[in-house]
Amino acid sequence: MFAKNISFSLVLISFSLNTVAQNPEKSADLSNLKNDSFALGVLSFLTTRDGNFEIYTMTADGKNVTNLTNNKALDFWSSWSPDGRYILFYSNRDGNNEIYRMDEDGKNPINLSNHPSNDYLPAWSPDGKKIAFTSDRDHKSREIYTMNIDGSQVTRLTDNDLFEEVPTWNIDGSKILFTRQIKEPDDTSHAANGEIFIMDQDGKNEKQLTFKKGYDSGAKFSPDGKKIAFYGPTVDKNFEIFIMKSDGSNIINITNDILEDYSPSWSPDGKWIAYSSGTSAQYDVWLINVDTKKKIRLTTEPKRNETPVWRPK
Secondary structure, three states, rough: OOOHHHHHHHHHHHHHHHHHHHOHHHHHHHHHHHHHHOOOOOOEEOOOOOOOOOOEEEEOOOOEEEOOOOOOOOOEEEEEEEOOEEEEEEEEEOOOOEEEEEOOOOOOOOOOOOOOOOOOEEEEOOOOOEEEEEEOOOOOOOOOEEEOOOOOOEEOOOOOOOOOOEEEEEOOOEEEEEEOOOOOOOOOOOOOOOEEEEEEEOOOOEEEEEOOOOOOOEEEEHHHHHOOEEEEEEEOEEEEEEEEEEEOOOOOOOOOOEEEEEEEEEEEOEEEEEEEEEEEEEEEEEEOOOOOOOEEEEEOOOEEEEEEEEOOO
């Protein structure tokens, strides 16, 4: 009887292996369902649930929600250091918008920029040595700058009268993505068209990547450097999350919904994108699986929950 059971088990194993070999598509689907049906990690995000904008963290299942800033001033944005030990943000707690660094638990905030102008949207370089940011210190329209992580050696990268924002680095830190508002001949607002550009980390060799109508922004490279996620409007002027190749080609709308979608952030494994979604009445943090397009809502608190950023592993 024991020998028969062994023989029967071997037949089942053989049958299973043959089935997988003959149906590789089915095998891939099962693997995807097993490994990618839920996200892991920690995200920082902005919320007004306490009355003003604060920076919070939560786990990727929407739990363990923690207020990091706890300040009466307005605290915005977040950029994790490559080792996940620190967070950059900007705040008006000293009277104007300055760039700060705090520990991952919100302790020891330090003003890095210390300048009478307004500084915004800091982004940590992949090697942890530089910070890209925007500032109006040389022109009323914001331009792109870099500085050392202690606030020294501020370097202006762009020099024009156009509004620029959201600088982010490519994977090896050799280039910087950013958004530039383009003045169209029939645009009286000077705000209707924003395009995504890329340049060397020293400001040279600018190249325009998007040529869409409407305001495209929030561009970030995927962990493997092959794709870029960003947000922008469709032809019916609804904002969605898009993915394109690193050269700006093959733009794909991945959210395809009736809500307004902004501020994408790749998970460290590249399988998920966190983003803001909602309407003026309620914004929340969502996740979308890049392959399956499965969506998960992480926040439900009233008011604004937005601009999620994944903590590096």
